Amino acid sequence: MMFSETLGSTRRMRVYGESIRFGIHSGQQYTSFPEMVDLWQRVEELGYDWISCFDHFRPPIGGPGGPCFEGTTLLSALAARTSRIRCAMLVSAVTWRHPAVAAAAAATIDHVSGGRLEFGIGAAGDDLGYEQYGIPFPPAGQRLDMLDEACRVLRGLWDEEVTDFTGKHFRLSAAHLEPKPLQQRLPLVIGGEGVKRMLRIVAEHADIWNTLVAEPETYRRRLGALADHAAAVGRDPGEIRQSMTFRAVLGEDRQQVEERRRAVARILPPDSPLWSEYLVFGTPEECVERLKPYLELGVRDFLLGSRPPLDWRTIELFATEVIPALRTGS
Incomplete structure (x- = not known):
């Protein structure tokens, strides 16, 4: 739930306050539903705060024929099979659904989950579904315009009670959505990092801003751009919770880390763009040190990307050693 803080004369709304949360971004490139149920339930048992699906139809990872469950239906089913953990979509492509359809799906999932949904949306990126399924993929500028309008439709x-909206891409006339989400304010996550347009949309609409890991100085510059956009729209940037997704491979010692790095290299080619998502190949202690600069920069949601083949040792070490150390500040 959200709550207000009064700091001097400034009222600040913060999602979950200053609490630090840790999550798993699981994706759904699995071949059976029981695999995903097992993953989500085990992650909940390990004490994580948050877990997510993505919203690709034909993700480029895995080749043109790789497996991928549909995001919204899968998220609803998995939310029904967990009880505590926050359940998220990270993130839905604005090209896939009319935002009124997305709003209805999100409200339904919030009821299924008992009020645990966090719904993410973005301007869409690479997906083989556009070519394979014949789905239009507009230019970037148009997709950003669609995203801005979609955020307004979702929140409305x-x-x-009744929403009217007339935009370039979407139109609502005396539109109703019932039942409303269970949460008084369903958190809207926006994923993206473009400093000119995307962060302007984040500044105006996001409860939570998510981005892939970047070097601390790069992240600091993006924070500055976000603050400038927030000032331009009359919003306190402190209202926007910062979320970061990254990958890691952890081991108890250097020998184990190197063995596990070589295992990843057998799966990923040297020129794979996924290498840049790896924050650390190291021990839990090294992972803590790599994450501390982002904690100091205001990141409060740390999301470990874990897709098949699952690296359970990293998931467990992160839960049992990294999370406690960051929570206590050691």
Whole structure:
């Protein structure tokens, strides 16, 4: 739930306050539903705060025929099979669904989960589904325009009794959505990092801003751009929770780490763009040190990307050694 803070004369709304949360971004490139149920339930048992699906139809990872469950239906089913952990979509492509359809799906999943949904949306990226399924993929500028309008539609339908909206891409006329989400304010996550347009949309609409890991100085510059955009729209940047997704491979000692790095290299080619998502190949202690600069920069949600083949040792070491150390500040 959200709550207000009064700092001097400034009222600040923060999602979950200053608490630090840790999650798994699981994706759904699996070949059976029981695999995903086992993953989500085990992650919940390990004490993680948060877990997510993505919203690709034909993700480029895994080749043109790789497996991938549909995101919204899978998220609803998995939410029904967990009880405590926050359940998220990270993130839905604005090209896939009319935002009124997305709003209705999100409200339904919030009820299925008992009020644990966090719904993410973005301007869409590479996906083989556009070519394979014949789905239009507009230019970047148009997709950003669609994203801005979609955020307005989502929030209107979630929060208002009746919504009217006339945009370039979407139109609603005396639109109703019932039942509303269970949460008084369903958190809207926006994923993206473009400093000119994307962060302007984040500044205006996001409860949570998610981005892939970047070097601390790069992240600091993006934070500055976000603050500038927030000032331009009259919003306190402190209202926007910072979330970061990264990958890691952890081991108890250097020999084990190197063995596990070589295992990843057998799966990923040297020129794979996924290498840049790996924050650390190291021990839990090294992982803590790599994450501390982002904690100091205000990141409060740390999301470990874990897709098949699952690296359970890293998931467990992160839960049992990294998370406690960051929570206590050691």
